[in-house]
Amino acid sequence: MKVGVVFDLRNPDEWRRPWADYYARTLEFCEEADRLGADGLWFTEHHLFADGYLPQPLTFAAAAAARTRTARVGTSVVLPALRKPAQLAEEAAIVDLISGGRLELGLGAGYRVPEYDLFDTDISHRFAKTEQTIRQIRQLWAEGGVTPRPIQDPVPVWGGFYGPRGARLAGRLGIGLLHLSHEMFRHYCAGLVEGGHDPAQARVSGLLPIILADDPDAAWARVAPYAVYQMNSYRQASVEGTNQPEPPLITADHFNRRSAGSPYGVLEILTPQEAAARIHEVTQGLPVKHLIFWASIAGMPDDLVARNIELISKSLKPLLSPSTGGKADDADLGTRGIPR
Numbered sequence: 001m002k003v004g005v006v007f008d009l010r011n012p013d014e015w016r017r018p019w020a021d022y023y024a025r026t027l028e029f030c031e032e033a034d035r036l037g038a039d040g041l042w043f044t045e046h047h048l049f050a051d052g053y054l055p056q057p058l059t060f061a062a063a064a065a066a067r068t069r070t071a072r073v074g075t076s077v078v079l080p081a082l083r084k085p086a087q088l089a090e091e092a093a094i095v096d097l098i099s100g101g102r103l104e105l106g107l108g109a110g111y112r113v114p115e116y117d118l119f120d121t122d123i124s125h126r127f128a129k130t131e132q133t134i135r136q137i138r139q140l141w142a143e144g145g146v147t148p149r150p151i152q153d154p155v156p157v158w159g160g161f162y163g164p165r166g167a168r169l170a171g172r173l174g175i176g177l178l179h180l181s182h183e184m185f186r187h188y189c190a191g192l193v194e195g196g197h198d199p200a201q202a203r204v205s206g207l208l209p210i211i212l213a214d215d216p217d218a219a220w221a222r223v224a225p226y227a228v229y230q231m232n233s234y235r236q237a238s239v240e241g242t243n244q245p246e247p248p249l250i251t252a253d254h255f256n257r258r259s260a261g262s263p264y265g266v267l268e269i270l271t272p273q274e275a276a277a278r279i280h281e282v283t284q285g286l287p288v289k290h291l292i293f294w295a296s297i298a299g300m301p302d303d304l305v306a307r308n309i310e311l312i313s314k315s316l317k318p319l320l321s322p323s324t325g326g327k328a329d330d331a332d333l334g335t336r337g338i339p340r
Contacts, residue, residue, distance in 0.1 A: 001279075001288045003317050004040020005033055005295035005309055006076055006207060009054040012229055015299050019052070023060075025302065027067055029295060029309060034068035036313035040104065041068065042076040042292050047115045049237065051298070058091045065099035074104030076178060076207065076292055077160035081109060081129035082119040085136035089146045092137070096150035103152065104290070106178045107134055108160035113241025131169055134159075158205060171195060171202075176289065180206035185286055205290035208279065209267045211297065211304075212311035216269040219304060224252040226298040227267050233298075267297070272311050276319035291320075 007029070011022050030041050041064050043057035054060060057075045065073045073095060080088055096103040109126045110116070116123035134157065140146045141155065158178035159170030167184040170177045171191020177184065185204060192199050213219035228251060235247045270278065279291065293312055296305045 001283070001320050002039035002072070002290045003312055003320065004038055004042055004071065004074070004290060004292050005312060006042035006044055006292050007054070007060075007295050008044050008046075009060070010049070010051045010230070010296075010298050012051040012233075012298055014225075014229070017299070022299075026060075027063060029305060030064040030071075031067050032306070033295075033309045033313055034071045036310055037317060038071050038309065038313040039317070040072040040074055040290055040292065042074040042104075042106070044076050045078055046112070046237070047118055049233070051233065058088075058095055061095050061103075062098050065095055065102065068099075071102070072104050072290070073099045073102045074158075074290070075106045077106040077108035077158075079110045079115070079130075080107050080133035080137070081121055081126045082115065083133070085133045086140060086146055088133065089137040089140040092155065093141070093146065093148060093150040096152055096155060097148065101151035103150065104156050104158065106158040106160045108178070109166060112237055117241065127165060127169065131173065134173055134175070167191065168194070171197070174201070176203040176205060178205050180204060180208065180282060180286065180288065180291075182286065203287050203289050205288065205292065207292045207294070208282065210275050210278065210293055211267065211269045212272055212275055212293070212308050212316060213269050213304070214271065214307070214311075216271060216274075220269050222304060223267075223269060223297055223300055226300040228252050228254075230298040231266065272315035272319055275316055279320060 007026055009023070009026060011017060011019065033041060043054060043060050043064070045055060045057045046053040047055045057078055061073050061075060078088070092103060092105050107130065109130045113123055116126065121129065138154070138157065141149055156176065158176040159166060159173065160178040161167050161170055162179055162184070164184065164187040167177055167179065167187035168191035171188045171193070172195035174192065174195055174197040177188045185202070188204070189199050189202055192202060211219070211223060232249050239246055268278065295309055
């Protein structure tokens with residue numbers, strides 16, 4: 001299993017930094033993750049978020065590709081229904097060329113009405129449009145319908161879908177499933193059979209809502225405001241443009257209501273050893289290729305981000321490697337505490 005980090009470039013008013021500085025610092029984090037041995041750098045997409053959520057992940061991926069050497073450069077995800085097939089095929093090919101053939105193209109259908117309205121696209125047809133666009137970009141690459149072509153043939157394509165319909169669609173298309181779920185994996189495999197693909201080619205990757213720290217409880221005290229902000233913004237964004245009522249705001253208490261050993265709501269803060277145990281539990285029986293972790297939660301402090309990336313790249317990675325027997329070097333595990 002390869003391990004990587006995802007960046008969303010959120011920069012909320014409460015902790016706002018100058019935009020150019022924030023983008024530059026994120027590229028430095030990408031360089032550092034690559035240097036430390038992270039297997040992947042991933043970028044995600046949303047539009048019209050007040051905190052400036054990254055709207056164009058392939059643009060940022062191109063910048064990261066130019067600054068790194070070995071990490072795969074991926075999207076988790078780009079929304080193809082908001083783009084012309086030729087445009088997406090060209091942009092992705094350029095990232096693959098700049099990176100020297102390191103692109104992992106994750107594509108999803110999205111769920112927000114304002115985003116579809118912004119691009120004058122009907123959200124009610126998003127799955128059909130997503131499928132059509134994915135098929136067309138692969139055809140454009142295969143037949144030379146755009147130039148230049150990407151280095152990889154084929155470019156690894158992933159379907160970032162969270163429900164049965166999308167999982168089955170990813171299978172029919174013969175692409176990977178960018179979601180770690182045993183339930184959705186069954187739908188995905190059924191789709192592979194429907195599409196005439198060998199089920200043995202099944203592959204999954206996905207985001208795990210885990211942050212690594214030397215002292216999870218101390219880190220949680222600092223991360224909690226950012227986690228609360230992130231959860232509330234996602235919940236509110238999901239109903240924008242619909243007739244659904246706005247969900248009630250959650251507080252840090254919602255995350256703290258837990259028994260010993262249970263997760264912090266939808267986010268866990270763990271040591272590398274704890275994370276490795278959780279990962280083996282979650283991924284057992286799945287053909288996992290990439291594990292993706294948040295580099296930052298809603299622009300949390302840089303020292304927490306840096307240590308999280310370091311622990312993912314140097315400490316967690318060997319714990320997941322069969323060749324090391326699941327043991328990391330003491331030097332990699334480190335003993336550094338997180339400043340309070």
